[in-house]
Amino acid sequence: xxxxxxxxxxxxxxxxxxxxxxxxxxxxxxxxxxxxxxxxxxxxxxxxxxxxxxxxxxxxxxxxxxxxxxxxxxxxxxxxxxxxxxxxxxxxxxxxxxxxxxxxxxxxxxxxxxxxxxxxxxxxxxxxxxxxxxxxxxxxxxxxxxxxxxxxxxxxxxxxxxxxxxxxxxxxxxxxxxxxxxxxxxxxxxxxxxxxxxxxxxxxxxxxxxxxxxxxxxxxxxxxxxxxxxxxxxxxxxxxxxxxxxxxxxxxxxxxxxxxxxxxxxxxxxxxxxxxxxxxxxxxxxxxxxxxxxxxxxxxxxxxxxxxxxxxxxxxxxxxxxxxxxxxxxxxxxxxxxxxxxxxxxxxxxxxxxxxxx
Amino acid sequence: xxxxxxxxxxxxxxxxxxxxxxxxxxxxxxxxxxxxxxxxxxxxxxxxxxxxxxxxxxxxxxxxxxxxxxxxxxxxxxxxxxxxxxxxxxxxxxxxxxxxxxxxxxxxxxxxxxxxxxxxxxxxxxxxxxxxxxxxxxxxxxxxxxxxxxxxxxxxxxxxxxxxxxxxxxxxxxxxxxxxxxxxxxxxxxxxxxxxxxxxxxxxxxxxxxxxxxxxxxxxxxxxxxxxxxxxxxxxxxxxxxxxxxxxxxxx
Numbered sequence: 001x002x003x004x005x006x007x008x009x010x011x012x013x014x015x016x017x018x019x020x021x022x023x024x025x026x027x028x029x030x031x032x033x034x035x036x037x038x039x040x041x042x043x044x045x046x047x048x049x050x051x052x053x054x055x056x057x058x059x060x061x062x063x064x065x066x067x068x069x070x071x072x073x074x075x076x077x078x079x080x081x082x083x084x085x086x087x088x089x090x091x092x093x094x095x096x097x098x099x100x101x102x103x104x105x106x107x108x109x110x111x112x113x114x115x116x117x118x119x120x121x122x123x124x125x126x127x128x129x130x131x132x133x134x135x136x137x138x139x140x141x142x143x144x145x146x147x148x149x150x151x152x153x154x155x156x157x158x159x160x161x162x163x164x165x166x167x168x169x170x171x172x173x174x175x176x177x178x179x180x181x182x183x184x185x186x187x188x189x190x191x192x193x194x195x196x197x198x199x200x201x202x203x204x205x206x207x208x209x210x211x212x213x214x215x216x217x218x219x220x221x222x223x224x225x226x227x228x229x230x231x232x233x234x235x236x237x238x239x240x241x242x243x244x245x246x247x248x249x250x251x252x253x254x255x256x257x258x259x260x261x262x263x264x265x266x267x268x269x270x271x272x273x274x275x276x277x278x279x280x281x282x283x284x285x286x287x288x289x290x291x292x293x294x295x296x297x298x299x300x301x302x303x304x305x306x307x308x309x310x311x312x313x314x315x316x317x318x319x320x321x322x323x324x325x326x327x328x329x330x331x332x333x334x335x336x337x338x339x340x341x342x343x344x345x346x347x348x349x350x351x352x353x354x355x356x357x358x
Numbered sequence: 359x360x361x362x363x364x365x366x367x368x369x370x371x372x373x374x375x376x377x378x379x380x381x382x383x384x385x386x387x388x389x390x391x392x393x394x395x396x397x398x399x400x401x402x403x404x405x406x407x408x409x410x411x412x413x414x415x416x417x418x419x420x421x422x423x424x425x426x427x428x429x430x431x432x433x434x435x436x437x438x439x440x441x442x443x444x445x446x447x448x449x450x451x452x453x454x455x456x457x458x459x460x461x462x463x464x465x466x467x468x469x470x471x472x473x474x475x476x477x478x479x480x481x482x483x484x485x486x487x488x489x490x491x492x493x494x495x496x497x498x499x500x501x502x503x504x505x506x507x508x509x510x511x512x513x514x515x516x517x518x519x520x521x522x523x524x525x526x527x528x529x530x531x532x533x534x535x536x537x538x539x540x541x542x543x544x545x546x547x548x549x550x551x552x553x554x555x556x557x558x559x560x561x562x563x564x565x566x567x568x569x570x571x572x573x574x575x576x577x578x579x580x581x582x583x584x585x586x587x588x589x590x591x592x593x594x595x596x597x598x599x600x601x602x603x604x605x606x607x608x609x610x
Contacts, residue, residue, distance in 0.1 A: 225448075226449045232434075235526060
């Protein structure tokens with residue numbers, strides 16, 4: 001209940017932003033706000049993994065890409081050439097296929113977005129289990145390197161496979177009809193609707209994770225972070241808890257990937273890139289690692305600025321710089337800095353210097 | 359039946375025989391101490407009992423069950439709790455939260471139930487909190503319940519660590535040098551707390567350096583030297599054992 005109340009002010013802000021943009025005729029901001037919300041869904045999941053369970057991942061863009069690419073490919077590539085195979089027959093009789101036409105009027109037979117979404121997220125979860133079991137035995141730098149390796153593999157696979165569109169990625173991804181009258185799509189007329197879909201999903205994700213960290217499981221995870229050995233001695237199956245958290249964060253990333261891909265109407269290899277993973281880690285760090293609200297706030301602000309093109313061609317460089325600066329000056333996140341206190345201290349010192357000169 | 363039975367336990371690290379054919383038993387309800395000079399193999403012995411690493415040969419049985427191949431978290435689940443020589447507090451968590459982690463084996467909400475706050479988790483959560491507060495009160499540090507555990511004084515951290523171990527409701531409590539890093543007042547205080555824990559009916563096995571503590575509170579003492587057991591007896595007998603005196607005070 002308390003968690004729901006803490007979410008309420010945010011809901012007010014979300015509605016406020018909508019009203020403000022509509023009053024000032026700047027509704028186009030809602031597009032970037034929607035995209036930022038989806039990226040933030042990934043970031044809060046990564047925050048639980050990194051900040052609370054203490055396990056770094058430099059491969060989360062990989063899980064985002066698995067979700068996005070699979071759902072894009074399944075809902076876009078026509079199965080007509082394979083119509084006579086048993087698998088397609090089975091899918092068809094299960095009602096998971098949709099026939100239609102492409103832009104040029106050719107007949108299409110594709111997987112429905114719901115089925116594609118479930119397949120994509122499940123695949124990401126299974127891959128997270130397969131990758132997680134061996135790599136989560138590693139600690140610190142070694143875990144970072146192993147997850148980085150995973151991210152690179154996904155990136156190269158996306159770039160190499162014709163099925164995933166190679167360097168062009170996949171475009172013309174159809175809208176994801178959640179229920180009648182509610183669909184994730186980039187259509188101009190659906191902009192407000194999509195803004196709310198994204199934010200409601202993000203808020204739900206936030207409530208779930210806030211619940212999680214303030215529970216038996218959350219305490220066990222923070223215990224693992226504090227001392228692996230002591231948590232083990234308290235009866236916490238550390239390997240299992242790390243793996244479950246890894247899979248949970250991969251699922252958040254994959255869901256974000258699926259939805260953003262339908263929203264954008266496509267996905268390209270840059271979404272799978274290592275720089276994306278670094279960016280997500282940087283944002284969690286700026287937010288204060290073990291700080292879900294910080295991760296959410298920074299996820300929105302930095303993604304929004306980046307998507308608005310504020311950082312220009314130096315986009316990736318800015319995130320690299322942020323990572324360095326945060327590690328040096330605010331390892332506990334930007335919200336941990338008492339800005340006013342610092343400023344006063346700084347100004348006070350300058351004043352003293354001047355008095356000294358005089 | 360002995361609560362814990364260590365039989366012909368050996369641990370070899372390369373060419374070093376850290377624990378050599380050590381056997382002893384711990385009877386329910388007693389405080390038993392393992393002493394010995396630095397490098398005698400006390401902590402190695404402890405780590406084999408709690409499952410941190412396997413023995414080269416020999417067996418450890420707890421409640422009549424052999425612990426071979428059991429990981430520390432499984433051993434903990436069977437009712438054996440432990441503390442560490444260099445207190446391992448969960449940093450970034452309050453004293454109360456530290457103790458609440460100790461309730462892990464006595465509760466069972468998983469990821470799903472926790473995320474969705476299922477109704478059955480509410481009662482469990484309340485129980486965890488109440489029981490943990492009770493234990494902090496029992497160890498006389500309840501006023502620090504909401505303080506960041508890592509910022510407490512060393513002696514207080516010891517008490518929190520004891521509360522955390524007791525939260526498992528163990529039948530055997532392993533204490534690895536509970537007086538390490540404490541001054542004489544704090545040591546006496548920890549000694550009093552350990553006796554208080556024994557009076558709850560919890561069996562205690564401790565490894566210790568501090569003679570005053572061991573002699574005051576133990577019912578029986580095992581003396582290790584270079585990995586071998588050289589004596590096992592009541593404290594007053596150990597104090598007069600010529601071989602033990604030789605080890606501790608050096609030869610004439």
